[in-house]
Amino acid sequence: MKETLYPIKFTPILKDKIWGGNKLKNILNKNSNLPNVGESWEISDVEGDTSIVANGTLQGQSLKYLLESYQSDLIGEKNYKIFGDKFPLLIKFIDAKEDLSIQLHPNDELAKKRHNSFGKTEMWYVMQADDDANLIVGFNQEMDAKTYLHHLENKTLTSILNFDKVKAGDTYFIEVGRVHAIGAGVMLAEIQQTSDITYRVYDWDRVDDQGNARELHNDLAIDAFDFDMPNNFRVAYTKEQNVSNEMVSCPYFTTSYLEVTQTLLKENTHDSFMIYMCVEGEAEIITDQASEVIKKGETVLMPSAIKTFTIKSDNAKLLEVYV
Structure with missing residues (x-):
């Protein structure tokens, strides 16, 4: 007989990142010996990183097991018809001690064709930001592929990017095809489609402990850009108490x-x-x-x-x- 469902917590999957820091450990009490914890994957059905239940009678079972056992009781009838035994969202907390790479994500069509994956539409809610911390979202001028490539080749990409100074509570909607990066000093909550597909276009010329630069994906990225997107990425919302x-x-x-x-x-x-x-x-x-x-x-x-x-x-x- 199946266990009755209840509010489920999962064991966080913590990721060591070249740009990560200590806020997830010190502020959010994530338990880890990793030196640079950049991400805490709170709920994940990404291949190789499946969440495990941390509480109650289902403790130790995987999210995959829950999906296969409970189906629409877990995710809803319409979601089960669309996604089957795949959980549609990846839920994270992120701490950027240093700037993340300049990047973008492909849409569903490109991601399916190239990676057999969902695309990666996402949103950010800033939980904490150091003084003068920024997010990079979009361009600071009208943009086309030719102008973008000119700046990329001449190492002047940052001159055409839009830098937004942020504070706690600021919220951003990052559609596929939009260039973006989390800046140093920002801790945020991220809600996204279940996908780990990121196209890096610039990584600040940094190298790891072995002197290796991280892989860039400029050949893939150029087709994934949407240069005609309006600057509607900042989210305005009301804060009335005790209602959604x-x-x-x-x-x-x-x-x-x-x-x-x-x-x-x-x-x-x-x-x-x-x-x-x-x-x-x-x-x-x-x-x-x-x-x-x-x-x-x-x-x-x-x-x-x-x-x-x-x-x-x-x-x-x-x-x-x-x-």
Whole structure:
């Protein structure tokens, strides 16, 4: 007999990165001996990096096992028809001690053809930023392939990029085909399609401990650019307490900002799982079967079969995600 579903936490998959730092360990309490923790994969169905349940009666089981065993009870009927036994989102916390590479992601069509993968539409919610920390998103002028390639070849690419100074709470929607990079000093939550396909176009001429430069993907990247995209990447959203304030809604996910200062009864009317990422404070999520405390830097998956639940807190800021 299958176990009854409940609010599920997974063991974070921590990634050592050339640009990573210590904020995920020091601020979000991620337990790791890695020297430069750049990413914490909170919920992942990426090949070779499948999340493992950390709590409750399903502890030790993989996300893949949950999908195969519970199907639409886990992710919703319409999602199961579309995605089958693949989880559609990859959920991360990221700490950039140094600038990430200048990069972009392919759309679904290109990613399918070249890598048998989904594309990688994503969004960022800035949790903490050092003074003068930047995100790079898009260009600072009208752009075409010829002008872009001229600057790339002449090592003047940074002169045409758009640098945005950021602070906690700033939110960005990064569509496929848009050039971008997380700047040094930024810690953020990232919600994206399940894909690990990134085209690096410039990596600040840095090398690793062995003196090797990281691989660039300029031949692949040039076809993946969308040079006609409007500069609509900054997300404006309301912050009304104790209601879900929609931030981003796209074909791949909907994310809302939810600041909880009392006890809320929540109804899942979306025919989808719901994910809560705690970006500040802590909250208790209570169902008929179980309750789970979620603290800053933690993530919980609410299976689709759980239609009503309570969130209780006097100080929590959550990102609420569904497909």
